[in-house]
Amino acid sequence: MSGRKEEVTDKISEPFELFSFLEKPFGKQELFNSLNQARSKADKRKTKRAIPQPQKNETTINEKVIQLEKTVALLTKQVAALEEQIEILRSKEQIT
Numbered sequence: 001m002s003g004r005k006e007e008v009t010d011k012i013s014e015p016f017e018l019f020s021f022l023e024k025p026f027g028k029q030e031l032f033n034s035l036n037q038a039r040s041k042a043d044k045r046k047t048k049r050a051i052p053q054p055q056k057n058e059t060t061i062n063e064k065v066i067q068l069e070k071t072v073a074l075l076t077k078q079v080a081a082l083e084e085q086i087e088i089l090r091s092k093e094q095i096t
Contacts, residue, residue, distance in 0.1 A: 020041060022034040 020034055020038045022030065026034070
């Protein structure tokens with residue numbers, strides 16, 4: 001919110017969706033209305049930032065968790081198989 005529209009418009013081009021101006025001099029009711037308008041614009045800005053738009057190719061978190069669980073299960077099986085092979089090799093070394 002600003003009272004100096006000229007200074008702002010020199011730096012930023014219009015339209016000002018999320019910005020309010022209050023020309024001087026102003027009365028109590030004008031100030032109250034401008035503050036409410038600025039507050040509602042700030043809420044709109046927060047809402048726009050808070051809700052990320054999902055992308056078409058984006059996988060959901062649940063799908064990623066399921067994929068990671070499958071990977072962990074596969075790796076666990078591979079580690080178990082390798083440990084079994086290590087034990088077999090160790091037992092052969094003890095026999096010879």
